[in-house]
Structure formats: structure tokens, C-alpha cells
Amino acid sequence: MSSAFELAYPESQPAMASSRGSLHPRLLKAPVVLHASGVTKSYRKGKVEVPVLNGVDIEVVEGEFQAIVGASGSGKSTLLHLLATLDQPDTGEIYFEENRIDNLPASSRDILRNRYIGMIFQFYHLLPELTALENVLMPVMIHHGIISYTLQRRKFRQRAKELLDLVGLSHRLKHRPREMSGGEMQRVAIARSLMANPRLLLADEPTGNLDRAAGEEIMEIIHELNSAYDVTIVMVTHDMSIAAQADRTVRLAEGKVESVSFQS
Amino acid sequence: MYKLLLSWRYLKSRYIALASIVSVTLGVATLIVVNSVMAGFSDEMHKRLHGILSDIVIRSHDLNGLPDPEWHVNEIKQIAGDDIEAMTAAIQIPAMINFRDNIQGQWITQPITLIGIDQQTYGEVSDFSKYLLHPENRRQLNFLLKENDYGRGKRDRFPVSGWARRRVSAEWEQQAVESQTNDLTTNVLEFDANDIPPSPFPLVDDSGVEGRGETVDGLVEGEVPGVPFQALDEPQLVFDPSTEQHTGIILGISICSLRGRDTNGEVMDYYFALPGDDVKITVPNSGQPPKAVSDSFTIVDFYESEMSEYDSSFAFVPLSKIQDLRGMVDVQSGTKSVSTIQLKLKAGADLNVVKQKLQARFPVQQFGYQIQTWRDMQGPLLAAVQLETTILNILLFLIIAVAGFGILATFFMIVVEKTRDVGILKSLGAPSGGVMSIFLGYGLSLGTVGSGVGLVLGLLFVEHINTIAGWIEKVTGQEVFDPTIYYFNQIPVIVNPVTCVWVVVGAIAIAVIASILPARKAAKLHPVEALRYE
Ligand SMILES: Nc1ncnc2c1ncn2[C@@H]1O[C@H](COP(=O)(O)OP(=O)(O)O)[C@@H](O)[C@H]1O
Ligand SMILES: [Mg+2]
Numbered sequence: 001m002s003s004a005f006e007l008a009y010p011e012s013q014p015a016m017a018s019s020r021g022s023l024h025p026r027l028l029k030a031p032v033v034l035h036a037s038g039v040t041k042s043y044r045k046g047k048v049e050v051p052v053l054n055g056v057d058i059e060v061v062e063g064e065f066q067a068i069v070g071a072s073g074s075g076k077s078t079l080l081h082l083l084a085t086l087d088q089p090d091t092g093e094i095y096f097e098e099n100r101i102d103n104l105p106a107s108s109r110d111i112l113r114n115r116y117i118g119m120i121f122q123f124y125h126l127l128p129e130l131t132a133l134e135n136v137l138m139p140v141m142i143h144h145g146i147i148s149y150t151l152q153r154r155k156f157r158q159r160a161k162e163l164l165d166l167v168g169l170s171h172r173l174k175h176r177p178r179e180m181s182g183g184e185m186q187r188v189a190i191a192r193s194l195m196a197n198p199r200l201l202l203a204d205e206p207t208g209n210l211d212r213a214a215g216e217e218i219m220e221i222i223h224e225l226n227s228a229y230d231v232t233i234v235m236v237t238h239d240m241s242i243a244a245q246a247d248r249t250v251r252l253a254e255g256k257v258e259s260v261s262f263q264s
Numbered sequence: 265m266y267k268l269l270l271s272w273r274y275l276k277s278r279y280i281a282l283a284s285i286v287s288v289t290l291g292v293a294t295l296i297v298v299n300s301v302m303a304g305f306s307d308e309m310h311k312r313l314h315g316i317l318s319d320i321v322i323r324s325h326d327l328n329g330l331p332d333p334e335w336h337v338n339e340i341k342q343i344a345g346d347d348i349e350a351m352t353a354a355i356q357i358p359a360m361i362n363f364r365d366n367i368q369g370q371w372i373t374q375p376i377t378l379i380g381i382d383q384q385t386y387g388e389v390s391d392f393s394k395y396l397l398h399p400e401n402r403r404q405l406n407f408l409l410k411e412n413d414y415g416r417g418k419r420d421r422f423p424v425s426g427w428a429r430r431r432v433s434a435e436w437e438q439q440a441v442e443s444q445t446n447d448l449t450t451n452v453l454e455f456d457a458n459d460i461p462p463s464p465f466p467l468v469d470d471s472g473v474e475g476r477g478e479t480v481d482g483l484v485e486g487e488v489p490g491v492p493f494q495a496l497d498e499p500q501l502v503f504d505p506s507t508e509q510h511t512g513i514i515l516g517i518s519i520c521s522l523r524g525r526d527t528n529g530e531v532m533d534y535y536f537a538l539p540g541d542d543v544k545i546t547v548p549n550s551g552q553p554p555k556a557v558s559d560s561f562t563i564v565d566f567y568e569s570e571m572s573e574y575d576s577s578f579a580f581v582p583l584s585k586i587q588d589l590r591g592m593v594d595v596q597s598g599t600k601s602v603s604t605i606q607l608k609l610k611a612g613a614d615l616n617v618v619k620q621k622l623q624a625r626f627p628v629q630q631f632g633y634q635i636q637t638w639r640d641m642q643g644p645l646l647a648a649v650q651l652e653t654t655i656l657n658i659l660l661f662l663i664i665a666v667a668g669f670g671i672l673a674t675f676f677m678i679v680v681e682k683t684r685d686v687g688i689l690k691s692l693g694a695p696s697g698g699v700m701s702i703f704l705g706y707g708l709s710l711g712t713v714g715s716g717v718g719l720v721l722g723l724l725f726v727e728h729i730n731t732i733a734g735w736i737e738k739v740t741g742q743e744v745f746d747p748t749i750y751y752f753n754q755i756p757v758i759v760n761p762v763t764c765v766w767v768v769v770g771a772i773a774i775a776v777i778a779s780i781l782p783a784r785k786a787a788k789l790h791p792v793e794a795l796r797y798e
Contacts, residue, residue, distance in 0.1 A: 081792050084691070086690070086791045086792050087790075087791070087792045106695070106696065107695060110693045111693060113690075113692065114692060114693025114694075115693070121795070125687070125688045125691070125795065126688070127685055128685070129270065129274060129277050129685075130270075130273060134269065138266060138689075138692055139692050141265040141266035142265075142693055142694045142698065144265060145265065149265040150265075192692075
């Protein structure tokens, strides 16, 4: 199986290259940040194998805002988890800045998630015992040991406050997640995902659990990150109006990329 | 960094963890209290046993003792003189005591161990003097009845005793005799209450030695021993109990007293006889076969070591009195025998080394002496206390182990509850080891906080244990620490820092060990599944 995919790999390359031609001109010369080819993943339910992804190819270039859409259960979250190295594909390869990352040892993948790839989720996934500020500081706390962290504490807190300020939450530093609204929690999550200054931001339906107004605020922030701060973003979404604003929209169906469309 | 922060936050936010802390706390506190009390008891017992017994005792297997104590003493000085601080010779023989109970008026007979001691040196080899009731005897023992003041500084509610008591009872006695017999011409007074006038007859002693014993064969109750005779060198035919005493005897306090409660539930001592009263002692003489000889003695003091075994059986009289009474004199040399030689060693001298030297000098096959250290003599008792402490410790550590299982269960719950947090941490790049150490750190802090509080509580409890026992008594009306049983007025405690450290370290270790399994479970959680966990 895996060798067959490896053989198939060069052939999919021109298809990718040609599709790049339709990208926004500003992105045409941008280097590839993330690149997946022939990714498959199936879950085992008892003895039955449930295939979720059947050979997905994806490419993300620096500065791009890419949307992944598809029916519920089509494998969008699964794909995102694989891209974030939270899970490993059965077959296929994933490259981050030309380095293969899907088969890295756990410790290297931990570092990748900690410093190079930020993530936000539909359900915010903040740590309930910590304040907003502490949640934002979490990635650097994980990165640094006690001594190193304590020495740079001032600097880190300063950055965390700036990020919270950026998402408009400078007044809620000491609040716990349960004292905040969904939109506010998601903004804390965004600040947290930016703390380590990642090259890539993966977002899994960040507005899926929010009302329209809060969702729009979140999208504004994400767009601003992309346009003003040049953060590369891959975002899974249900919302076609959001997808329409993306540089590239990948549609998943039955575990495959059904179509790729570009912003006109 | 995040590990500390999260361990701390989990500790603060999970009240269920409090239950684990409390169980660790209770376990640690109980262990410390129990160990301190046991150590206190054990130490108190060691002190008492050691105080009562001298360091090394050389005992003749034969009741008639080792002849020529002088020679023995010199030999011992030669082989172990450097280590010896004091030495005394004594006689220890079984005897019967017979006295009139001044509460019920009945005659009481009891077996006792009669010990003949040298009043100069006996107090030097052990803490004997310390246990006497009269302050003067505590300073320097003599066998003379004191005016009063018994129990001062020791038993402050001790009844009037000594000459003060003796004069009154002699007077009362005389009146009773007068009124009973109406024979006012009798000038032979009884030396003891209710005795029928004595029939002084010459004393017969089988050993042929001049002694003041008499055979008791055919002695019927009420028919009485003979001429009271004593201390004062001149034999007197007329004995005036209000001014004279027989040879002094020091009785173990429980021989003639009982501790019990009065109608109000107060602890009371009931004395059947008191210093100033007379008793009769019957001992086997040194004849073949031994015959019983008896003589009268005046109680001159009580001995209260607070070890009931000794207090209820020991009676002390002057060494020479027993030697005379039993006829323990070698006809040829004229030396008097003793049955034990007791040694007190200098501080730092090795008990067993001296014991071995003595054993080499006095081999069993040649001399038939038993040479024992005080530990040998009380070996089984000391071993029993040790065993008791060990078993209690095992049982109590099981309590902490139960607390450990409590932590295990609690932690599994917390890990399940925190599954999503684990997923979040892993998605942020926390390594499995880091996740594991959050929970291990959690266990460590539970153990540390729990045992720290337990340590403080335990020490406070030990510090105030007698006050607390007092409160509990007041509240429940139930005596916690019954002085009628233990002979201690206070619960003795000794805090051993090493034990405390072990208990605390042990409890922390158990808490950490109990958190290993849940921590591993958390570390092994798959991040995606943990994130999807609802
Ligand atoms: N741990 C799992 N075990 C079994 N099936 C799973 C597991 N996780 C996801 N699935 C299945 O994989 C499919 C894709 O899930 P997901 O990637 O979450 O879809 P989407 O995010 O597009 O809605 C679904 O049918 C889901 O039931
Ligand atoms: Mg999904």
C-alpha cells in the first residue's frame, strides 16, 4: 500500500502545481509551509475498519488563508489533527517546511506543536483551573523549565498581555474560562495559539459553537491575523460565507479532496 | 513550570483531594502519637526496670547462698574493678507475710519475696531509695520508724503513719485489752492489735545459731509469736509498742494496699497496714530440710516502684536480720552467706563484657551461680513491649496504605475528569512525561501537605496528651488512662525525631506510589481521543 502511494506521489505533484496557478498573485511565489500527500487514516471499531481519509493531498503556502469544508463526518477534524501531528496517518506523508513530520518521534512532534504550529478548536479547550493570562502563557510554560521561565517571566507576561490586548481582552487577564463568554474564550484560545509565534495556525471550526455576532468577531480577528500579521491559516469550517473569503477552499468528501477552489 | 502550576491548581480546586489529605493526615498523626506513647511507655519501663534491678546480678542457685561474700567481692573487684561503680550483697528468699488488715480486722497472709539488704550500699547499685515513701529514707535509708511525714513529696494524701500512728494505736490497743480482759495488772503489752497476751518462750533454732526465729509448727491462729525483740541491743522482756519497734521492714506498697475507686469514682488507695504497724514474717531456715521460722517486724516504710510485679511482692529487711533468722552462718569461718551480689557498672561500661568476665571467673559447673544483666532478667517483658510496638506500627502503616488506596481511587477519578485537560496540554506540546509528573507532583503535594499537617497535629496531640485525656474524661465521664491499672499518673511520651521522619517519608512515598498508576494512565492518553472526550 504505502509503496504504491509513494509511486503515485510524483504524479500528484503537477496537479498541485497547476492548482497553484489559480492562487492569489501575492501567494504565487510563497514557499510551501505544509504539504500532505496520499494521507490515509482509518479507525478501528472493534474488528471493523472504518476508513476516514482515503488519500488526501493538501498544500499550504506561506501567508495563505485556506479553508477546509465538507459534510459533518467527512474527516475534516481528523485531517487537521494529522496536520498538527496530534495523530499519525496510516499511510502518506506530511511535510512541514520540507521536513517530513508524520513519522517523527513523539518528543519532536511535541516540540513542533509547542513552537511551530498553533491550534484553536471549536470548544476552545482552555484549562479551566487557569486564568486567561495563564492559559495564554501555557505554551511558553511548557517550553521552558522553572528557572528559564522565571528568568524571562516579565517578557512572557508582557507578550501574553499584548496578545490578549490584540484579541480585545486586556481587561480580563485574571478571569477563569467559566467566567467568560464563548467568544471571549475563543479569543483567549487564539491568543494562546499565537503565544509561541507559530508559523502555521490550524483552526477547527472556531466559530462553530458561537452565535453570529461572536463568530464574526472571531473571523475578524483571524482575518486580521492573516492580512496584517501574515499568519498562515488552515481553517476547518461549516460556514460557506467564511469559506468564500479564503484564498483556497478544499472540499472533503468521502475521505478525499473532492475539489479545490480559489478566491476569484 | 506548568507542572507545578497545574498540580497546585488541581490541589486547590479539587475538594475530593482534601479527603485524601485528611486520611494521610490522620494516619500520620496516629502513627506519631502511638509511637510516642509506646516509646514513652517502653522508656518508662526500661527506666523503672533498670532502676529497680541493678546492672548485673550474681545469684546463687542455692537458697542458702554463696558463702563468704567478702571473698567474692574481692574476686569481682580484681577482674572487673575498673568497670564497677558500686556493689552490694543481698539475700533474696521466698517468705510469708502475715498481718492484720486494719480496715476489716482480718488476718492477711501473702507470699512475698523477702530481700535482705545492706542499708549502706543497696541504694548505690539501683534506684531503690528513690522509691521509698519517707523523704529521709530517700536520702539515706535506715530501718528505723520515723515520726510521720510519710509520702511527703510523693503521695501527698498519705495517711498519718510512723510513730504518730503507732502511739495512737498502742494506746487504743491497751484500752481495748484492758476493757476486754479486765486484767489491769497485766503489764505485758501486746505489740500488735488484738493479739492475745504473748507466751514468751525460748526460741528454738534448728541451725543452732542464735536467732530469734521460732518454729511455726503447730502455731495456731491467735496463739502468738514470742518475745518481741529488737533493734535495741538489750533483749527486753517487756515490749512497749508506743516507744519501741521491731526490726524494720520496708514493704512493697501493693502488699498492703489496694488501688480502687471510692463511691464518687475518685481514685483511692486503701491501706491494710501502714508504717508503724507490725507484721510477721515467716521464712524457711537454712536447716535440712528447711523449717519455717518467723519473727515480727515493724513496717518502717513503703516501697513504690510503680511496677506492680515488684510492688506486690518485695519486702526489704536488714541483711543481717535474715542471716540471723535463717542461720546462714558458716560455723567454721564465722562468715555469713548472702544469696546475691549486685553490681552497678560505671557509665559506658559494657554490660555483656563484664558479664562474660564474671562468667569466666565463676564457671557454672564449679559455682552454680546465675549471672544475669538486668536486660536478661526482664528480657521477655522488654521483648513483648518491642513486639507490641512493631505490630502496632505495622497495623498503623496499613491505615496509611488504606489512605494510599484512597488516593489511588481519587486520582483515577481526577484523571478521568481531567482527560480533556490532558488532551489540551498534549495539543500544546506537553510531553507525556510532563503530563505524568503533573499527577505525580499532585500526589507528592497531597502526601506532603497531608503528612505535614499530620506531623504537626500528632506532635501537638502528644504535647498535650494528658490535657486531652483530661477533657475526654470530663466529656465522657470515662477514664481514658486509668491510674488504677497503669500506676502512671501521666501518660508518658517520648517523641523520637527519627521515627517522625520515617513516618512522614513513608506517608509521602505511599502517596506518590499511589499516584503512579493514575499518572501513567494520564500520560498514555491519546491526545485526539482526550480532546474529543466529553
Ligand atoms: N476515535 C475514533 N474512533 C472511531 N471513529 C472515529 C474516531 N474519531 C473520529 N471517528 C470517525 O471519523 C469520522 C470523521 O470524523 P471527524 O474527522 O471528526 O469529522 P468532521 O470533523 O469532518 O465532522 C466520523 O465518522 C467519526 O465518527
Ligand atoms: Mg470536526
